[in-house]
Amino acid sequence: MKHQQTVRLRVNGEAHRLEVDPSTPLVYVLRNRLGLTAAKLGCGLEQCGACAVLVDGVSTLSCATPVAAFQDQDIVTCEGLGAPGRLSRVQRAFVEAGAGQCGYCIPGLVVAVTALLDAHPQPDDSQVSEALAPHLCRCGSHTRVLAAVRRAAGAQQ
Numbered sequence: 001m002k003h004q005q006t007v008r009l010r011v012n013g014e015a016h017r018l019e020v021d022p023s024t025p026l027v028y029v030l031r032n033r034l035g036l037t038a039a040k041l042g043c044g045l046e047q048c049g050a051c052a053v054l055v056d057g058v059s060t061l062s063c064a065t066p067v068a069a070f071q072d073q074d075i076v077t078c079e080g081l082g083a084p085g086r087l088s089r090v091q092r093a094f095v096e097a098g099a100g101q102c103g104y105c106i107p108g109l110v111v112a113v114t115a116l117l118d119a120h121p122q123p124d125d126s127q128v129s130e131a132l133a134p135h136l137c138r139c140g141s142h143t144r145v146l147a148a149v150r151r152a153a154g155a156q157q
Contacts (some may be wrong), residue, residue, distance in 0.1 A: 008071050011036065012080030022068035027051045029067045030077060038078035038107035042136075049135030052108035053077050059115035061134065078107035081114060090114045093152035094145075101139035109135050113149050122153055 002021040009016045011034060018033055025044075030036045030053070039062055042050030046061035053062050054076040062070075082088035087095065090113050100106045109132065116123055116131035123131070128149055137145065 005068070007067050009067070009075060010073065011075045012077060018067075020067055023066045025064055026053070026062035026067045026070050026075075030062070030075075036077045036079050039111075040104055040107065042104070047134070047136075048105070049108040049112065050105055052111040052135070054080075054111055054115055057115060057118060059112040059131070059134075076111075078110050081110065088114065090117065090148075090152045093148040097144050097148035097151055099141055099144040099148040101137075101141045105135060105137045105139075105141075109137070109145055113152060116149075117152060123149070 002023070004019045005022045007018050007020055007022060009018065009029070011030065016034065018029065020029055020033065027039050027041055030039050031041070039053050040050035041063050042048035044063050046064045049061065051061050051063035052059050054060070055070060055073050057074075078091075082091045090110050094100060094106060094110055099109070112131050112135055116127065120127050128146070132145070
């Protein structure tokens with residue numbers, strides 16, 4: 001049996017104290033213990049971007065890094081960015097641009113674009129490419145994702 005330890009997390013503005021194996025990757029804790037299923041387990045190697053969450057405002061991959069590494073940091077999942085009827089500007093731009101096809105990669109992309117626009121409200125093409133580089137979309141929605149980024153960058157806050 002693995003060793004359990006109390007881990008303190010702040011997720012979507014809410015404090016949590018969880019008894020977990022501290023080596024458990026964050027994405028498993030978010031999905032299985034907190035019921036936040038937007039971050040997906042894709043590759044398990046932090047190479048596809050489906051598991052992205054904001055950690056202290058930075059887009060961070062969460063499928064291989066132990067939950068203990070995130071203790072006392074501010075974690076925001078795609079669920080924490082908006083809700084039905086009150087989508088964030090990035091979520092709204094993705095909907096308006098029809099950026100989602102199967103939807104598996106979209107929460108990670110929304111998180112990455114949110115972090116990008118928070119740091120660079122009017123990003124140039126190289127900044128967009130760098131922000132999206134860790135994210136794979138196997139459905140071929142790339143041009144619609146880029147349109148969503150442009151739309152969100154032009155949207156009023």
